[in-house]
Amino acid sequence: MKVKVCMGSHCTLLGAMNILDQVEDLKNLISEDDNYNDEELEIDVLKCPGYCKNAKDNISPVVIIDDEVVFNATSQIVMEKIMKKKRK
Amino acid sequence: MKETYVDLVNIRRKVFAEIARIAYNEIDLNELERIPYNIVPGEVAKYRENIFRERAIVEERLRLTLGLNARNLGEFTKVTDGIESINVDEIRFVPPLVNVITFACEACPVRAFLVTDNCRKCLAHPCTNVCPVNAISIGKDRAIIDKEKCIKCGKCKESCPYSAIVEYHRPCAQVCGVNAIENDELGRAKINEEKCVSCGRCITQCPFGAIADKSQIYQLIKALKSKDHMYAIIAPSFVGQFGVLASPAQVFEGIKQLGFKDVVEVSLGADITTLNEAKEFLEKVPNEYPFMGTSCCNSWTMMVQKMFPDQYKYISDSASPMVETAKYIKKKDPDAIITFIGPCISKKLEALREDVKDYVHFVITFEELMGMFVAKDIELSEIVVDEEIQDASNLGRGFAVAGGVAEAVKQTALKLEPTRKIEVESASNLHDCVKLMRIAKAGKKNGYLLEGMACPNGCVAGPGTLASLDRVKKAVNEFKSKSAYTTPLENEKIGDHPIE
Numbered sequence: 001m002k003v004k005v006c007m008g009s010h011c012t013l014l015g016a017m018n019i020l021d022q023v024e025d026l027k028n029l030i031s032e033d034d035n036y037n038d039e040e041l042e043i044d045v046l047k048c049p050g051y052c053k054n055a056k057d058n059i060s061p062v063v064i065i066d067d068e069v070v071f072n073a074t075s076q077i078v079m080e081k082i083m084k085k086k087r088k
Numbered sequence: 089m090k091e092t093y094v095d096l097v098n099i100r101r102k103v104f105a106e107i108a109r110i111a112y113n114e115i116d117l118n119e120l121e122r123i124p125y126n127i128v129p130g131e132v133a134k135y136r137e138n139i140f141r142e143r144a145i146v147e148e149r150l151r152l153t154l155g156l157n158a159r160n161l162g163e164f165t166k167v168t169d170g171i172e173s174i175n176v177d178e179i180r181f182v183p184p185l186v187n188v189i190t191f192a193c194e195a196c197p198v199r200a201f202l203v204t205d206n207c208r209k210c211l212a213h214p215c216t217n218v219c220p221v222n223a224i225s226i227g228k229d230r231a232i233i234d235k236e237k238c239i240k241c242g243k244c245k246e247s248c249p250y251s252a253i254v255e256y257h258r259p260c261a262q263v264c265g266v267n268a269i270e271n272d273e274l275g276r277a278k279i280n281e282e283k284c285v286s287c288g289r290c291i292t293q294c295p296f297g298a299i300a301d302k303s304q305i306y307q308l309i310k311a312l313k314s315k316d317h318m319y320a321i322i323a324p325s326f327v328g329q330f331g332v333l334a335s336p337a338q339v340f341e342g343i344k345q346l347g348f349k350d351v352v353e354v355s356l357g358a359d360i361t362t363l364n365e366a367k368e369f370l371e372k373v374p375n376e377y378p379f380m381g382t383s384c385c386n387s388w389t390m391m392v393q394k395m396f397p398d399q400y401k402y403i404s405d406s407a408s409p410m411v412e413t414a415k416y417i418k419k420k421d422p423d424a425i426i427t428f429i430g431p432c433i434s435k436k437l438e439a440l441r442e443d444v445k446d447y448v449h450f451v452i453t454f455e456e457l458m459g460m461f462v463a464k465d466i467e468l469s470e471i472v473v474d475e476e477i478q479d480a481s482n483l484g485r486g487f488a489v490a491g492g493v494a495e496a497v498k499q500t501a502l503k504l505e506p507t508r509k510i511e512v513e514s515a516s517n518l519h520d521c522v523k524l525m526r527i528a529k530a531g532k533k534n535g536y537l538l539e540g541m542a543c544p545n546g547c548v549a550g551p552g553t554l555a556s557l558d559r560v561k562k563a564v565n566e567f568k569s570k571s572a573y574t575t576p577l578e579n580e581k582i583g584d585h586p587i588e
Contacts, residue, residue, distance in 0.1 A: 007331040007332055007333045007334075007469065008331075008467060008469075009331070009458070009461050009462050009465070009466060009467055009468065010462050011331075012330060012331035012458065012554070013101050013105060013458050013459065013461075013462050013554075014098050014101065014102075015091065015094050015097065015098065016331065017091065017331065017332065017554065017555050017556065017559065018091035018092065018094065018556070020332065021091070021556050021558075021559065045332050045333055047333060047467070047469045047470065048467055048469075048470075057129075074094065075094075
């Protein structure tokens with residue numbers, strides 16, 4: 001499972017690093033809980049993929065989980081999606 | 089800032105980006121009334137009970153960010169009141185720095201003990217038994233504490249087997265190390281200016297975002313557009329603040345793209361301050377001074393001046409790293425206009441001092457700088473730059489973390505006089521700073537070098553930061569190890585700098 005957090009300027013301003021911190025902590029949480037499959041959770045950071053340049057309203061922060069692009073991402077939404085997919 | 093206070097922090101940062109945008113694009117300040125609609129769009133309140141209040145609070149934040157005073161809610165004052173006075177390209181900053189936005193304040197009770205829903209009206213009810221003033225009775229659903237009688241000793245809380253009794257603190261008052269938060273006539277937070285040392289912890293802590301500091305970004309951007317010789321000096325805690333993909337060299341280049349001629353690490357000034365403080369310590373302690381305090385944290389020195397005036401003379405005479413770096417630049421370019429960029433809001437006051445104001449002209453925080461990057465659409469990670477930054481030593485870069493200053497001065501002093509015995513002690517939050525000074529006043533820290541940091545864990549946890557503590561600490565350690573110089577004594581850049 002690949003989670004990519006955008007680290008462009010606008011996303012950084014609106015909390016991308018906090019989302020990254022929490023998702024990284026989640027890795028520890030999952031590895032300690034036998035109900036979750038912790039293999040292959042890859043966390044990466046992205047340079048600005050440019051969604052914000054074409055959007056009319058604010059869409060930052062942006063997080064991409066496998067094929068799904070999450071706009072206005074919050075750590076709780078991102079973590080919930082990860083936990084759902086990871087549950088054995 | 090507390091990065092987990094997501095909604096609050098985002099409003100704050102959007103305000104910075106909007107003001108920066110207005111300044112760069114030369115938008116008429118009379119349009120200020122429209123801006124809250126960009127930050128709080130739509131018809132439905134997102135954060136508070138109604139959207140009018142949300143926008144009104146954003147208006148106050150816009151005013152404070154422009155350097156204007158917060159308005160008195162009881163008097164009609166236009167949002168643009170005073171706008172001509174701040175629409176200039178030089179600093180127009182007038183204290184108070186830290187302001188309570190009174191109508192954003194929820195007037196949280198100061199301290200109380202409360203019986204929560206956890207109470208199961210148990211048969212044992214030890215809470216009633218331990219109360220020294222017989223204030224607890226058992227009501228229909230749960231135990232009841234008589235507020236008139238309660239002396240807030242906490243014994244009931246300790247005795248409850250269900251942890252049903254909680255101790256309630258007003259967040260801003262609890263975190264204030266000098267007890268400067270009082271009540272106004274409506275029970276709202278009010279800052280006692282005599283006591284306040286502008287450390288900014290209340291700003292970080294308030295869960296309603298009711299406290300804010302004034303900013304200088306508008307005037308700075310006007311100066312960047314109209315003037316030459318604009319230099320930026322950036323604090324040691326800057327690494328890792330601007331997104332994980334932005335390297336220190338890219339940050340420096342990005343700052344230049346904002347209109348600055350050059351950028352210097354304040355760690356260079358830290359190297360100079362280290363040399364000065366090491367020599368001063370070796371000379372004056374213990375014969376002239378019983379102990380010596382470091383001088384780089386402005387809130388620490390303000391606290392000592394206000395609460396321990398007789399001990400204030402034992403604070404080092406050395407200028408802070410910010411001032412030393414500015415002096416270094418001024419020597420090379422006497423026309424230099426210098427902006428300090430750091431995690432700190434207290435430095436905004438330090439820059440007003442008589443002996444500092446001709447060296448440091450503007451002070452902004454990392455958060456405010458990020459707002460400027462966003463306003464100018466600068467993507468730091470895309471910047472192509474391959475130079476390495478080598479302004480300062482490993483020890484100078486260590487000033488960012490609590491204990492770093494003391495370590496630097498001690499190690500340098502030992503290099504100058506290897507047989508001296510040097511004891512150091514560090515306090516890193518304002519409450520502990522007060523305690524340390526009290527002990528020192530009582531004569532229990534003679535011979536010591538005392539490092540005072542108002543922010544817990546040091547400057548890396550300052551109110552103007554963007555990244556979490558652990559992330560920045562790691563980045564600082566990495567950056568330290570990349571320095572070509574181990575101690576300030578080896579720093580070639582300051583080799584010919586005269587040391588007082």
